[in-house]
Each structure stands twice: as C-alpha cells, then as structure tokens.
Amino acid sequence: MTKDPNTEGLAEFQQLVEGITPLPQDKRHFRPAVKTRQQLLEKVVQLQATSYFSDIYQPLLPVNGAMRWCREDVDAMELKRLRRGDYTPELLLDLHGYRQTEAKLEIASLIEACIREHLLCCSVMHGHGSGILKQQVPLWLAQHPQIKAFHQAPREWGGDAAILVLVDIGDHPHRR
Template sequence: MQKKAPASTGISIEDSQLFRQSITGAKPIAQDKIPPVVAPRKQKRRTDVSSQNSDENLFWFSDEFEGFVADGASLSWVQPGEDPHLAGRLRRGECQPQVVLDLHGMTTIQAKTELAGLLAYCQQQQFNCACVVHGKGLGILAQKVPNWLIQHPNVRAFHTAPKSWGKHGALLLLLKTDQQQDEHWR
C-alpha cells in the first residue's frame, strides 16, 4: 500500500520541521470540564391588573353590542341627556386630554382590557378628558372602540380627535367625574 503525498499547504518542509522541533515536549492541556454558570431565569410578572378588578372593569363591554354606526369619516356620539354640543367642543379641541392611551399593535382582548383600565384610572384620578389612539390599520379597533365606549356609563361624549391628537386614528373622550369642577363642561 502506498502512502498518499500530503496535500500542498504552502508551508515549506523546513518550516514544518522547525515547528515540530519547537513543540517537542509539549503536553496537551487537560480539560477541567467545568460547565458555564447559567444565571437563574427571572419569573415574568403579570403586568395586567388583578383578575377581579379586571372583571369589574370589563363588565361594561360586550363584543356583541353594535350600537354605533359611523356615517362618515368623523365619529361622534353624545350620551342621551347630555348637552348635544359636547361633541362639537371636542371636535374643536376645547378640551385637552389629561391622559392618552395608544392601542396600536394590540389584540381586541388586550385593547378592551387597556380601555377598561383607562376608564377606571380616569375615574380614580378624576380626569374628565382622555384620548384613545386606536389607529387606522384594518379598522377592527376603529369599529370596536366606539361600541365599547357607548356601553360605559362614565363616557359622556366622544368625537374624532383633532389633527394634533391623531385625527381619524384617535378619539377624544369626555368623561363623568365624581366632582364636576369645571362648569364650562357640565
């Protein structure tokens, strides 16, 4: 049997011999087999509100209810018994929102939960105006959000937001508070 000639590696025979001479007597390093330390994983905390509180807030919203039908590009609604000019005041931007909720990228369940949380937060903080940015996208949230808002007893009125707050992708809400301090919005 004949040995095959080693493939040419571009190293001269002299360099190869010099290398072999320099490593004679070298001992291989023993592997200590210590596995790398893995940091313990942190448990994820639930960021949503407690289930009981969430259930109470979601009580007002039904996905089956379709009480609002948009008749044009602008959405406008005033709760029966309220001043019919409230929507016009919202349209003109006479009320500045004290809090903004952005629903971009959320599923309908997440959006409903966040909207319920916003309304509960506004009630707790006594905010009378809020902005809900639902976006345009496929229009799913744009259809659902007004129907959810109509069902909530603390929503006095809503209107498509002025351009500075998101125009057709957002709604300005006027909310009831326990203490109506501003007579202008009564």
C-alpha cells in the same frame, strides 16, 4: 356468662398496635394566598371590562362623517366642545399592536384611571391598521356608563386614528 364481643375485639386490637408510635401531624393550613392591592385592582378592571364591553351590542353610531357619540343625558354642546378642541386630553392610550381582548382591558383601565385622577378628557389612539380596533373602540366606549361623549380627534391629537373621550367623573369639588 357470655363475653361481650366488643371487649374481645378491643383487647386484640390493643395487642396488635402495641409499641406503635403515632405519626407527627403537620400543622399546615392550605389557605389561598393573600392578594395584593394591585392584584385586586387588576381583577376589578378585568371584571368591568368583561361586563361593560360586549362585542354583540351595536349602538347607533354615525355612518358618514367623523366618529362621534353623545350620551342622551349630556348636552350636545359638550360634543361640540370636544370636537373644537376645548378639552385637551390629559391621558393618552396607544393601542397599536394590541389584540381586542387586551384593548378592552386597557380601555377599562384608562377609564378607571381618569375617574381616580379626576381627569375629564383622554385620548385613545387605535391607529388605522386593518380597522378592527377602529371599528370596535367606539362600540365599546358607547357601552360604558362613565363615558359622556367621544369624538374623532382633531389632527394634532391623531386625526381619524384617535378618539377623544369625555369621562363622567361625577360631582367633585376639586374638579379641573
């Protein structure tokens, strides 16, 4: 009669591990930390800023005169009202000293704040400076789907160093 080789190995193994106690197991689960509401909102704004604002896209903007733009489905009279000062900006964004990437995020945050607070008009002050933000801000605003129109601000709101923006907040019954 032959012995089963598996039982021989098992007996030897049991002799070798006799008296050894097992190590205690940690019951830690490495899950990602729960994010706060503020962190989630910041992530949404960052995603929107990167998806809406392209540095390559060049919308058709005027070369001469004041910087202005109106979405195709919006009445041209809205642009005229914006130019005349019928809309007063309720939120102001000052971009002095910001880099382009930071300015994109701030503009996206401003638009989201206008929609959340049901505000029709806001102002973006880009300043004169080297002219980089003065060139880029209108290009970014023309790409955002929630922007109805924008026009160079009148003198009391910053003149050619600022832009008044008309935001599409949708059809809300409690519109201001």
